[in-house]
Amino acid sequence: MSEEKTLMDFVKQAKSQIHEIEVLNVKSLLDEGYQILDVREPAEFMSGTIEGALNIPRGILEAAADRQYAGRREELMDRDKKWLLLCASSGRSAMAAAVMQQMGFKHIRNINGGIAAWKAAELAVNIPPQT
Numbered sequence: 001m002s003e004e005k006t007l008m009d010f011v012k013q014a015k016s017q018i019h020e021i022e023v024l025n026v027k028s029l030l031d032e033g034y035q036i037l038d039v040r041e042p043a044e045f046m047s048g049t050i051e052g053a054l055n056i057p058r059g060i061l062e063a064a065a066d067r068q069y070a071g072r073r074e075e076l077m078d079r080d081k082k083w084l085l086l087c088a089s090s091g092r093s094a095m096a097a098a099v100m101q102q103m104g105f106k107h108i109r110n111i112n113g114g115i116a117a118w119k120a121a122e123l124a125v126n127i128p129p130q131t
Helices: 007-015 023-031 042-046 058-065 091-102 114-120
Strands: 035-038 082-086 107-111
Touching: 007 091, 023 035, 023 082, 023 107, 023 114, 058 091, 082 091, 082 114, 091 107, 107 114
Parallel strands: 035 082, 082 107
Antiparallel strands: none
8 A cells, every 4th residue: 555645745756856946046047048937826926926927827837838738828838948937935836847847848947945935035026017
């Protein structure tokens, strides 16, 4: 009989398969052409994110990145595009990064600690415009 897995088991497994960066390294990667992909829910995103971030919630990421899916997001069609993934504390974004790598994305980095670490480092938080 197999042991039941917890959320943290999934996060730990994902983190073993991806590259993570610290919040203080984000600016240099943005300068190299990386973009922020915030995988939090819309209400979380609207409460503050990194300037220029694209919001695609974790729950719809696979569909949004699937080239065959009618509801795909054009921003995710280029597998060579460089993405820095962000969530609240880096668990959801770690799992999203692992999935994106499996989907063929070549330049994926997870922001360790998520927006919580970003705020703790007293970096600028952007409030997106209401749509």
